[in-house]
Amino acid sequence: MFNPATLFKAPEVNPITHKARTLPFFNIVNIYGRVFFFSWFGFFVAFWSWYAFPPLLNDIIKKDLKLTKIDVANSNIIALCATLIVRLIAGPCCDRFGPRYTFAGTLLIGAIPTFLSGTAYTRNELFALRFFIGILGGSFVPCQVWSTGFFDKNIVGTANAVAAGFGNAGGGVTYFLMPAIYKSFLKRGLKPHEAWRVSFVIPGIIILFVTAGLILLCEDTPVGKWSERHLHAEQNLAAHGVQARLVDAPTGGITDKVSTEGTNSPPSTVGDQKLQYDATGDRKTSTYADHEAQLSEQQMLDTARGEIVQKPTAKQVFGVMFSPHTLVTAFCYFCSFGAELSINSILGTYYQKNFKTLGLSESGDWAAMFGLLNVVARPLGGIISDLLYRNLHTVWAKKALLHTCGVITGVFLIVIGVLNPHNQHTMFGLIAGLAFFLEGGNGANFSLVPHVNPHANGVVSGMTGATGNFGGVIFAVIFRYNAYDKSFWIIGCITIAMNLALCWIPPFSKKQVGGR
Incomplete structure (x- = not known):
């Protein structure tokens, strides 16, 4: 049974890895609560900056830079390309250098083009800046690997899903924040041409503060330095x-x-470190002993x-990346997160197309709800996945939930595409239903990821995250060359077919050490 007190008190830990077995969400003084906060909030500000353009792009920026509809669509595709590359690189980097420094590196590098966003005066300059800002999307991988390193398998699905869900909500919040920041600068006397450019300085500054907190206030692992794990x-x-x-x-x-x-006689050393003994010759207990699980x-x-x-070699990296078990999580994420990214980019425009009475602000507000539902839907996917695992004691339960969410997501996509609703209640209701299963599927996916090749979790997370971005690129191209309603049902068919094709593959290899 869930005990609300676990959200506040120091967690019970695994005696070997010292990973937490509960989630101290509100206890940022505790190391586990602090790391959890910076993992989700770091990804939140990264996602906010990554998706800061779409709320202003279709109206203000489009007019200022004299962009065509095709230019806008191409810029959305380009914004996903760098993220795909960075996620592939970030996975092995997490395993070699640790997720905390990989996280900080992606944030700092991505902050540079964020500050430079206002320097875009031509279509090509916009494309270049959106490409490099896409580096921030790669922060998802160290976010998940860092969270996985601090939370045990009984709760890791919940921790990863909540961290990613709250982080992904940055893609929804940006639809409120960027227009509000833009309007505040207009009120201060700036012209529209100037106001949208200055607006991008704000997320850049926040990224720097979060990165500093991540480096100065957190640890690599529950036991200290990454190199000593x-x-x-x-x-x-x-x-x-x-x-x-x-x-x-x-x-x-x-x-x-x-x-x-x-x-x-008891061992005096382990590796290069001396073990500690008390006066009676017994080993000193861990500092976590009062909270250790049995x-x-x-x-x-x-x-x-x-x-x-x-620390993976190149051969091991490719072996893990293309194992059938990694490909299951990767291509399920291709469908779910890929669809989420592409829909995030066009939803406000789709609403304006079907509902002429909606202005820029109102259509943006309704489009934001799709991203904001990540706060509820994605964590719920991870929570249900963990509950099934704890009660059924098999990873197959997590996998079954993942494919179930995928198939239902496909059904919603097809229904939206076929109906192409012109009734606001119908459209918004179907989009909310879609978000529930699509984003819940994302949570279920990264609840399964820690069980797949856990000795190379960074590689698995990187491959899965990058393939999700690849899905975003492919689906954005589908939206680019087809009507929105037709694109929805095409993506729905792909999602159902891919989940059915992958559902028979076991969640992990029988030879995997420590898996169950």
């Missing part, structure tokens, strides 16, 4: 009396071994062998 896992095993060698570790990444064979010896070994992230 293997040693801490081995140290924790020994501290809990598990007298075994760490054999069959994935990719041979755990090389220091614990051995007490042929002796009754795991069996085998569960501890499986955790150490299967969940410690390795």
Whole structure:
């Protein structure tokens, strides 16, 4: 049963990885609550800046730069291309350098073109700036990898889904924020030509503040530095009396071994670190001992062998990227997040097309609701996924939820495309239903991702996130060359077909260490 007190108090932790087994959402003093806050808020401001153009693009910027409808559509496609590349790169970077520094790097690099947004005076300059601002979309990968590193498998789906859901809401909030910032500068006496340019300075400044907080106030892992994560896992095993060698570790990444064979004395070191003992000769307990979950010896070994992230070689990166189990999460995300990105870019224009009485502000407000539903729908997908896993004790339950959401999403897309509603109640109701299952499917997806090749979680997250962006590019091209209603049902057919084609593949390899 859910206990509301867990949202405020220090969480129970896994004794080997020290990952939290509850989500202290409101406790930002606690390390887990603090990391969780910066993971979702960092992605929130990144998404806000990434999608800062669409609310102003179809009217103010379009007139100022004398853009055509085709130019606007092309700029939306270009905005997704850099993100695709960065997400592919960010995955291996997370495994090698750690998600915190990868996160900070994407935010800082993406802040530069954000500040320069106002310097666009031609179509090509706009295209170039939107391409490089797309780097910010790559921050999703370290956001999810960082969250996965701090929360255990019983709650990681909820943590990832809430972090991504709140972060994705930046794509909805921008429809309120950017017009409001723009209008505030108009009231201060700036001309429209100047006001929209100055508006982009605001998200740039906030990105810098969030990055500083992320670096100065947070840790790489629950046990400290990223480079020392293997040693801490081995140290924790020994501290809990598990007298075994760490054999069959994935990719041979755990090389220091614990051995007490042929002796009754406790080990004095693990790797290069000394173990601590009290005056009686007993090991000192972990600083987390009062909050540790009870795991069996085998569960501890499986955790150490299967969940410690390795530094991948190029061969290992490609092996994980193109394993059938990774491709399941990748192509399901291709359909769900790809559809979300492309729909986010055209929804306000679609509303204006079907409902002539809606002005720029009102159509933008209704379009924002699609993105804002991420606050509810995406976390709910992760929460339900975790509940199914805890009660049914099988990862297949998470996978079944993912494909169910995918098929229902496809049905909603087809219905919207076929009906092409000109009644506001019908249109807004169908879009809300679509958002519930589409965004819930995104949450269910990244609830499944931590179970797939957990020793290379960054690579799996990067491949999945990048393929979602690839879907956004493909679906944006479909919107570019077809009427909006026709595009909806085409995307719906693709979504149903792809989910049905992938549903038979097991969630992870039978040879996977520590998986269940």
